[in-house]
Amino acid sequence: MAKNWWKILAVLIVIYTIIAGFLLPVPRLDILNETIRNLYFHVPIWFAMLFLMGVSVYQSIMYLGSNKIKKDIIAVETANVGIVFSVLGILTGMLWARYTWGTWWTTDTKLNGVAITFLIYTAYFILRSSIEDEQKKARISAIYNIFAFVMMIVFVMILPRMSASLHPGNGGNPAFGKFDLDNTMRMVFYPACIAWIMIGCWVAQLRVRMGILTKKIIYDETV
Amino acid sequence: MNFTHFILLLKKEFDIEFRQKTALNGIVLFVLSTVFVSYLAFQNIIAPHVWNALFWVILLFGAIITASKSFLNEQKGRMLYNYFVYSPREVILSKIFYNSILLTAVSFLTLFLFSVFIGNVVQSLGTFSLVLFLTSFGFSSILTLMAGISIKAGGSFTLTAILSFPLTFPLLLVAIKVSKLAIDGIAFSVCIQYLLVLLLLNTIVSVLSYVLFPYLWHD
Numbered sequence: 291m292a293k294n295w296w297k298i299l300a301v302l303i304v305i306y307t308i309i310a311g312f313l314l315p316v317p318r319l320d321i322l323n324e325t326i327r328n329l330y331f332h333v334p335i336w337f338a339m340l341f342l343m344g345v346s347v348y349q350s351i352m353y354l355g356s357n358k359i360k361k362d363i364i365a366v367e368t369a370n371v372g373i374v375f376s377v378l379g380i381l382t383g384m385l386w387a388r389y390t391w392g393t394w395w396t397t398d399t400k401l402n403g404v405a406i407t408f409l410i411y412t413a414y415f416i417l418r419s420s421i422e423d424e425q426k427k428a429r430i431s432a433i434y435n436i437f438a439f440v441m442m443i444v445f446v447m448i449l450p451r452m453s454a455s456l457h458p459g460n461g462g463n464p465a466f467g468k469f470d471l472d473n474t475m476r477m478v479f480y481p482a483c484i485a486w487i488m489i490g491c492w493v494a495q496l497r498v499r500m501g502i503l504t505k506k507i508i509y510d511e512t513v
Numbered sequence: 514m515n516f517t518h519f520i521l522l523l524k525k526e527f528d529i530e531f532r533q534k535t536a537l538n539g540i541v542l543f544v545l546s547t548v549f550v551s552y553l554a555f556q557n558i559i560a561p562h563v564w565n566a567l568f569w570v571i572l573l574f575g576a577i578i579t580a581s582k583s584f585l586n587e588q589k590g591r592m593l594y595n596y597f598v599y600s601p602r603e604v605i606l607s608k609i610f611y612n613s614i615l616l617t618a619v620s621f622l623t624l625f626l627f628s629v630f631i632g633n634v635v636q637s638l639g640t641f642s643l644v645l646f647l648t649s650f651g652f653s654s655i656l657t658l659m660a661g662i663s664i665k666a667g668g669s670f671t672l673t674a675i676l677s678f679p680l681t682f683p684l685l686l687v688a689i690k691v692s693k694l695a696i697d698g699i700a701f702s703v704c705i706q707y708l709l710v711l712l713l714l715n716t717i718v719s720v721l722s723y724v725l726f727p728y729l730w731h732d
Contacts, residue, residue, distance in 0.1 A: 354728050402686075409679040416675055421666045430665055433725045437658070437680065440721060444683050444714065 297492050303485035310478045325390050330482050332382040338486040342372035347439035350432035360513045362428035367497040373411050400457040403445040410438045522607035536582045544623050547571050552630035561634045561696045580656030581673040584664040601730035612653035620645040636698030644692050647711045651684045654719040
């Protein structure tokens with residue numbers, strides 16, 4: 291129990307953000323209106339995804355330095371959970387876009403960026419599945435993972451800044467900048483970010499343990 | 514990193530290419546036939562954005578076909594020999610430079626064939642050429658590493674394509690944007706910011722390839 295407090299905390303905070311997110315007052319902004327509540331779900335999920343991908347690329351770099359297969363297991367499982375979060379992020383975004391922009395999907399640099407990020411990480415898993423040898427698989431996919439992560443950062447951080455975008459936060463659209471987000475929203479938004487990151491870590495931790503046990507039981511290898 | 518080794522390796526790439534001519538002939542034929550098919554389908558393209566999109570799609574596929582051959586010529590014995598004689602950094606640099614020279618040639622060939630068959634809509638050719646140079650180098654930095662990865666992973670052409678497509682998109686999108694400006698004849702002072710972004714992306718991908726390749730090479 292002593293080790294599990296943060297999991298309970300994460301679940302409690304997520305429940306709190308769901309209740310408070312739907313019930314607490316929000317500022318009335320043009321166009322956004324009530325859909326601004328999506329900020330409590332969409333943005334924290336993206337932060338959690340970026341965090342998980344960050345952990346993944348860190349473990350990949352560590353693997354190249356140490357050749358320990360455990361690092362590879364952590365890298366692949368965090369990427370796995372990260373890709374699930376990216377799908378959740380895309381879905382919450384699409385739902386929001388339907389009611390704000392009037393369409394599920396539109397041509398926009400940010401949207402294209404996440405679609406391509408999804409493609410890059412799918413390619414990462416395809417690469418993994420096409421190599422048999424354990425160490426070789428780990429090393430080659432670590433190389434690809436590092437390349438992929440940098441490209442993802444380019445896509446979601448650099449490119450959207452150099453072209454017009456409909457997305458909140460770009461081109462004068464309201465977002466969680468210092469003038470748009472009031473203090474009630476902060477009270478929900480920041481805990482939501484932390485909680486979703488913790489949930490992501492929890493799922494990834496379970497998957498990593500499963501991976502290590504699979505190695506131990508099926509292949510009789512200790513990692 | 515030894516400069517003489519780099520030159521030697523670069524020369525080796527060209528020697529092999531001119532002896533066999535398979536890659537070069539293949540890519541020339543590929544570009545020729547795709548441009549000709551587009552010519553038959555479109556006749557004459559007047560809308561600049563269609564011209565632009567078609568040009569870059571053909572160039573992207575041409576680049577992937579060109580670069581996917583980078584490690585095919587390395588048989589087991591020669592790879593082992595190179596492994597002992599040259600450092601991996603020399604190998605990747607020579608291959609990147611070789612591929613980018615080849616890709617530059619291919620892109621100008623595509624431009625030439627486009628002008629002959631489909632018509633030339635580019636108004637400021639100088640900016641457009643600059644874009645071609647920059648993207649050729651960037652593409653070859655990404656694609657050479659990806660070709661190396663897919664060769665190590667069992668090596669199918671499909672795998673190279675799957676791995677490289679999403680990674681080339683940042684470069685490709687910026688290139689498409691700035692080449693559209695060049696086609697419309699927009700002043701160079703407007704294009705320069707996009708060219709700088711291209712340069713930045715080139716730097717990122719070439720540094721990544723240069724740093725990561727040794728881990729791939731040590732088997």
